[in-house]
Amino acid sequence: MKVTQEKLPASQVGLEIEIPSEMSKKAYEQVLQNYTRSMNIPGFRKGKVPRQVLIQRFGAARIKAAAIEELVDSALKEAIKQEKIEAIGNFQLKSSFDELIGSYEPGNPLTFSASVDVQPEVTLKQYQGLTVQAEEIKPDPERVDQVLGNYQKQMATLVPVEGRPAQKGDTAVVDYHGKFAPAGEDVEEQDVPGGQAQDFQLELEDGQFIEGFIEGVIGMNPGETKEISVTFPEDYPQETLAGRPATFAMTLKELKEKELPELDDDFAQDASGGDYQTIADLRESLEKRFTEEVEQKTKSNKEQAILDELLNQVEADLPETLIEREVEFMVSQTAMQLQQQGIDIKRLLNQETLPMLKERSRPDAIDRIKRTLAMGEVAKQEAIETTEAEINERVKEVLADLEGRDVDPDRLRTAVAEDLLKEKILTWLEEHNSVELVPEGTLKKDEDVEDEEEGTEEGIDEATDAIEVEAEEVEADVIKTEEASPEPK
Missing domain, CATH: 3.30.70.1050 (Trigger factor ribosome-binding domain)
Known part of the structure; x- marks a missing residue:
């Protein structure tokens, strides 16, 4: 032929x-x-x-x-x-x-x-002798005390309060009944849906309820009844209440405050489930954990800075096939992660938002492909490779960590080989380039500033912003959980 x-x-x-x-x-x-x-x-x-x-x-x-x-x-x-x-x-x-x-x-x-x-054919103009900047992350000296303080609150005992009014940080036992005036003239007040409770234990902390609710309880004395006026936010989920004023008849029945446990050896044993016998050991473990975390973040910043500079050095005419595959991978990975965290993906990703989300993902997909191609070219030029012995050893370590779980050995071996090669390439790049460490927050990207100044496009942003908000909330919950536990990970 x-x-x-x-x-x-x-x-x-x-x-x-x-x-x-x-x-x-x-x-x-x-x-x-x-x-x-x-x-x-x-x-x-x-x-x-x-x-x-x-x-x-x-x-x-x-x-x-x-x-x-x-x-x-x-x-x-x-x-x-x-x-x-x-x-x-x-x-x-x-x-x-x-x-x-x-x-x-x-x-x-x-x-x-x-x-x-x-x-694509890859041309890498320069990949050694480069000078880049990366942010150095330093440990927060107050973080250990903050984590221990959070755990103290979780382990606190509630004790009755007498002789003073309610103040921020207290726990109040209340009865309340809310009423609101629906939209329209000459309409009688109606009960706020779900806005009634008896013997409700209310923590007097910011952000627990709509604005004005907690503030209205602060200053009340046990046995006192008063009306608290609030206004529901414009973006309140229940449309009938969104932006509407309401009045809550509030009765403070009992007032309690948290009695925190002492930060002593008994606390350390209780908080760690017996893993640490003294408060000194517990503090040391937390300090070590947080130090390792910031060192890893600094290391990641250095690696990212080098890889970002490689983007300026690489030339490759990318085929559409690679871009489409990477976009599909990025979107599916995001969807899987959020779904595993309990977020309703079908509500966020639909026939209207999905194509726009893919289009918005293209620039990042292109950068990811070019970085991967650049790393592959470095490995090719410098003959960087992994050995069977190295792969086997790492596979054993991973299998030990995943003991009892169903693992596809072929996929695991492929992933391990890729990770090992990437580690070797990054190590080589760090050894053959200069990275200047600068204080955290000094390298704010220009595109971040532009986003803040110009705003973002409608449509796709509504979908991606919703994803980001829910993801941030999930991440915040994870952070709170991690910081509440003194057990190093």
């Missing part, structure tokens, strides 16, 4: 393929046989329909079209194999299909043009 190649933009290879006459005739005959075997035509037994009857019944153009589809598919695959082209996808017919039908004569050669995506 005669094949002529042509290099095209976006890492595509153009192919002009000449299908030989015998192949052209064979495909046409095969289509006719398939029609003969499968079609039921009145007056003829199945499989015995004359060829001319078939052509008249279905039309010569339709039969030719079916033959051409088969020819193009098989010829393209054979051409890629014959020319040893490392195609990665996005096969496109460049010739007009209608023109092919018009020129196709079974038994005569047929020429068509097509294109395929191939791996």
Whole structure:
């Protein structure tokens, strides 16, 4: 089969393929046989329909079209194999299909043009001797005390309070009954849905309820009853209440305050489940944990700074196939992570928002691909590779950590090999480039400033902002949980 190649933009290879006459005739005959075997035509037994009857019944153009589809598919695959082209996808017919039908004569050669995506050629202008800046993250000297303080609050004992009014930080036992005036004139007040309770234990902390609710209780004395006026936020989930004023009849029945446990050895044992016997050991473990965390963050910042600079040094004409795959991967990974955290993905990602989210993900996908290609080029140029022994050792470590869980050994080995190679490349890059550490917060990206000044587009931002908000809330919950536990991770 005669094949002529042509290099095209976006890492595509153009192919002009000449299908030989015998192949052209064979495909046409095969289509006719398939029609003969499968079609039921009145007056003829199945499989015995004359060829001319078939052509008249279905039309010569339709039969030719079916033959051409088969020819193009098989010829393209054979051409890629014959020319040893490392195609990665996005096969496109460049010739007009209608023109092919018009020129196709079974038994005569047929020429068509097509294109395929191939791996891009990578040029890395410089990858050593670079100077970059990265933010250095330092431990917060107050964090250990903050974590211990949070755990003290969780382990606190509530004791009755007498002789003073309610103040912030107290726990109040209250009865309340809320009423609001619905929209419209001359409408009687109605009960606030879910706005009634008796013997409700209310923590007098900011953010627990709508603005004004907690503030109204502060200053009350046990046994006192008063009316608290509030206004529901405009974005309140219940539309009938959004932006509406309401009044709550509030009775403070009992007042309690938290009695915190002493930060002593008994506290350390209780808080850690017996893992630490002294408060000194507990403090030391937390300090070590937080120090390791900031060291890892600084290390990640250094690696990211080098990789970001590599983006300025790499040249690669990316094929659409790679970009689409990376976008799909990014979106699916985000969806999976949020779904595992209990977020309703179907509500956030729908037919309207998903295409926009993919489009917005393209720049990040392109950067991710280029960074990966740049790292691969470094490994190629410097002969950086992993050994079977290194991979086996790391696989054993991971399996030990995942003991009792169902693990796909092939996928695990592939992931381990990729991670090990990435670690080696990053180590090499850090050793052969200069990273200047600067204080945290000094390297705010220009694009972050632009986003703040210009705002963001509507539509997709509503979807992504909702995802980000829910993700941040989940992350905050995780952080609170981690900080509440003194057990180092």
